[in-house]
Amino acid sequence: MRFWRKVIAITGKDAVSEMRTKEIVPSVLVFALLVMVIFNFAFGARQEMMALIAPGVLWATFAFAGVLSLNRSFVLEKEDGCLEGLMVCPISREVIYVGKMLGSLLFLLIIEAIALPIFAFLFNLAVLSLQMVVITVLTTIGFVAVGTLFSALAVNTKARELVLPILFFPVVAPIIISAVRASGLALSGEPWSGLSPWLQIIGAFDAIFLVVSFLVFAFVIEQ
Amino acid sequence: MNMEGTNSASQAWAVEVQGLIKSFGSHFALRGIDLEVREGECVVICGANGAGKTTLIKVLAAIMNPSSGRVLVNGLNLKDNAEEVRRRIGVVTHQTFLYGNLTAYENLEFYCRMYDVPRRKERIHEVVAMLGMTSRLYERVGTLSRGMQQRLSIARCLLHKPAIMLLDEPETGLDQQAISMLWKALPTEGEGKCTIILTTLNLERGLELGERLLILDKGKIVYQGSTEALDVADLKEAYQHSMRVGV
Amino acid sequence: MKESYVARSGLLGLSFILLVVALYLVFIYVPTDETIGIVQRIFYFHVPVAWVAFLAFFIVFIGSILYLWKRESKWDIIASSSAEVGIVFTTLVLITGSIWAKPIWGVWWVWDARLTTSLVLWLIYVAYLIVRAYAAEEHRGARFAAVVAIVGFIDVPIVALAITLWRTQHPGPVIFQGGLAPSMLLTLLVCLAAFTTLYFLLLIQGISIKNGEGETKRLRELCSWGYNKGGE
Numbered sequence: 232m233r234f235w236r237k238v239i240a241i242t243g244k245d246a247v248s249e250m251r252t253k254e255i256v257p258s259v260l261v262f263a264l265l266v267m268v269i270f271n272f273a274f275g276a277r278q279e280m281m282a283l284i285a286p287g288v289l290w291a292t293f294a295f296a297g298v299l300s301l302n303r304s305f306v307l308e309k310e311d312g313c314l315e316g317l318m319v320c321p322i323s324r325e326v327i328y329v330g331k332m333l334g335s336l337l338f339l340l341i342i343e344a345i346a347l348p349i350f351a352f353l354f355n356l357a358v359l360s361l362q363m364v365v366i367t368v369l370t371t372i373g374f375v376a377v378g379t380l381f382s383a384l385a386v387n388t389k390a391r392e393l394v395l396p397i398l399f400f401p402v403v404a405p406i407i408i409s410a411v412r413a414s415g416l417a418l419s420g421e422p423w424s425g426l427s428p429w430l431q432i433i434g435a436f437d438a439i440f441l442v443v444s445f446l447v448f449a450f451v452i453e454q
Numbered sequence: 455m456n457m458e459g460t461n462s463a464s465q466a467w468a469v470e471v472q473g474l475i476k477s478f479g480s481h482f483a484l485r486g487i488d489l490e491v492r493e494g495e496c497v498v499i500c501g502a503n504g505a506g507k508t509t510l511i512k513v514l515a516a517i518m519n520p521s522s523g524r525v526l527v528n529g530l531n532l533k534d535n536a537e538e539v540r541r542r543i544g545v546v547t548h549q550t551f552l553y554g555n556l557t558a559y560e561n562l563e564f565y566c567r568m569y570d571v572p573r574r575k576e577r578i579h580e581v582v583a584m585l586g587m588t589s590r591l592y593e594r595v596g597t598l599s600r601g602m603q604q605r606l607s608i609a610r611c612l613l614h615k616p617a618i619m620l621l622d623e624p625e626t627g628l629d630q631q632a633i634s635m636l637w638k639a640l641p642t643e644g645e646g647k648c649t650i651i652l653t654t655l656n657l658e659r660g661l662e663l664g665e666r667l668l669i670l671d672k673g674k675i676v677y678q679g680s681t682e683a684l685d686v687a688d689l690k691e692a693y694q695h696s697m698r699v700g701v
Numbered sequence: 702m703k704e705s706y707v708a709r710s711g712l713l714g715l716s717f718i719l720l721v722v723a724l725y726l727v728f729i730y731v732p733t734d735e736t737i738g739i740v741q742r743i744f745y746f747h748v749p750v751a752w753v754a755f756l757a758f759f760i761v762f763i764g765s766i767l768y769l770w771k772r773e774s775k776w777d778i779i780a781s782s783s784a785e786v787g788i789v790f791t792t793l794v795l796i797t798g799s800i801w802a803k804p805i806w807g808v809w810w811v812w813d814a815r816l817t818t819s820l821v822l823w824l825i826y827v828a829y830l831i832v833r834a835y836a837a838e839e840h841r842g843a844r845f846a847a848v849v850a851i852v853g854f855i856d857v858p859i860v861a862l863a864i865t866l867w868r869t870q871h872p873g874p875v876i877f878q879g880g881l882a883p884s885m886l887l888t889l890l891v892c893l894a895a896f897t898t899l900y901f902l903l904l905i906q907g908i909s910i911k912n913g914e915g916e917t918k919r920l921r922e923l924c925s926w927g928y929n930k931g932g933e
Contacts, residue, residue: 316551405863
């Protein structure tokens with residue numbers, strides 16, 4: 232119980248900080264919208280094309296937005312040595328991992344919740360189904376599971392904004408592929424059974440990498 | 455000086471370090487440190503940049519593992535009881551560990567939760583009153599002056615009533631007035647005498663504050679002694695000599 | 702020192718012999734494939750090189766786990782040397798796959814399941830090497846790289862699974878199918894042995910170079926320390 236109380240304290244602290252500065256959610260949201268618009272210009276605007284490219288555009292947008300948001304996660308801790316301040320506390324390193332991860336998850340879900348309806352509007356597609364919500368939530372969990380680990384790593388390197396995407400994209404490639412395929416199927420009205428192999432891949436990825444990142448996080452933030 | 459403490463004697467040592475070596479790959483930051491600090495003592499460690507002061511503090515704070523050697527804090531072995539050890543230690547460095555976007559109160563409340571401090575609100579008010587910062591409690595930390603931030607950092611450090619305080623060049627970036635306010639804020643009497651280990655670049659300050667002085671150079675203790683009978687000029691010569699001889 | 706020199710020379714000799722034999726088998730001994738033609742011979746390089754690329758990554762994985770567990774730099778040296786050899790071999794996989802694709806399908810690149818997985822593997826190797834190079838301090842770089850290797854290695858099977866599932870739903874060109882005649886099998890096995898030996902040779906060379914660098918650094922440290930030995 233002590234574990235979760237401290238985790239919530241860290242997540243809460245991030246949430247309060249974000250509400251006050253509005254550094255992450257609004258800017259990443261605007262970025263997501265810009266990316267969607269650019270993809271639209273890039274691929275032409277015919278309606279038949281829309282249905283084909285929509286899942287890809289959606290997940291490319293969320294992947295880029297995810298990287299931006301995750302980058303900020305540990306930058307705030309670097310200022311004034313706050314990460315060291317956390318390490319000096321009698322808390323396990325995993326508390327920091329879970330706390331930061333839940334914070335990033337919260338921010339990304341908020342961004343996606345706002346971006347999805349706008350996407351539906353721009354692309355004239357019915358993206359607001361239960362299937363799409365499940366796909367989005369599961370994939371976002373995968374993003375933050377791995378992304379939090381890599382964000383803590385990247386913040387200690389010389390070109391942090393570049394290192395995070397270089398680490399992040401190859402590793403989450405399987406869930407991006409699965410999310411795109413599953414979204415495509417969901418948008419064309421496939422039943423759950425059609426989606427299930429893709430959802431299984433995303434689910435397995437989430438489970439595996441939540442555990443692996445949890446175990447390995449201490450090595451990354453160690454001095 | 456005694457190297458081995460017996461079981462009963464070791465209870466009196468707040469901090470006991472035996473043969474501490476810390477290496478990063480092929481670079482040795484600490485090359486065999488032996489040190490005992492009594493409860494309630496104030497030890498000042500001086501040394502040039504790169505001498506190993508910060509590394510020593512980080513090891514004592516249980517955020518860095520020794521490459522070899524033994525470190526005991528309040529009788530607890532650092533290796534097996536890192537979390538317990540951290541519970542009894544307060545750390546202040548030139549970085550404040552405070553979140554600029556949150557208010558002073560929110561920062562202190564956060565650290566109360568991290569340290570499992572009971573009756574948070576009361577304790578925060580208590581500590582802040584001790585440091586004379588009550589009027590600034592609900593301001594955002596980012597708007598406070600550097601000197602105030604450092605004082606708040608000390609407040610943060612005192613919340614959980616640590617038995618040992620580790621201060622790593624806390625006066626960095628502060629002006630004279632802020633520095634004297636800082637030292638006034640350190641509990642040397644009253645709250646139960648706290649053991650203090652303090653590092654500084656400033657030799658004169660060190661002699662004023664501490665009961666015992668250590669000089670660290672290239673990862674080794676090159677001088678150790680009580681501060682009472684010391685002459686600053688003599689010491690400066692010895693200190694600079696060891697610095698000159700190094701490459 | 703002497704034993705490792707003997708071992709390395711032995712390995713060099715063995716490697717040379719195997720490569721010469723392999724070249725003979727590939728270009729002279731094995732009959733030309735009826736359907737595809739001469740280009741098919743690249744298969745004898747492509748498959749062993751791909752095998753070595755994955756073997757190298759496995760060694761990086763094991764080395765990384767041991768480094769994080771034991772904290773001895775020798776494991777890190779093995780892991781990073783293997784990564785350097787591994788990325789070269791992975792690049793060769795992509796190049797040989799490309800050379801195959803061009804005459805057969807008329808395109809330089811095909812999103813074949815295995816080739817695409819190799820591309821992701823290549824990207825993970827790149828991430829490993831970049832994290833090492835860009836870390837703020839060297840010892841942290843070694844630890845970061847080890848973490849990347851562990852996450853990457855666990856990720857690659859999931860990547861392969863996702864990509865294979867993707868490709869079976871949208872089938873496209875496949876690089877290798879079908880059975881092997883005995884002469885082809887022999888050639889393949891010899892090439893496999895040749896490239897594996899070459900890998901170990903390059904790995905050991907890389908390790909000895911890094912050991913040399915480590916020694917130099919240690920000696921330099923000792924010299925600078927020697928100036929100020931203090932009360933010893």
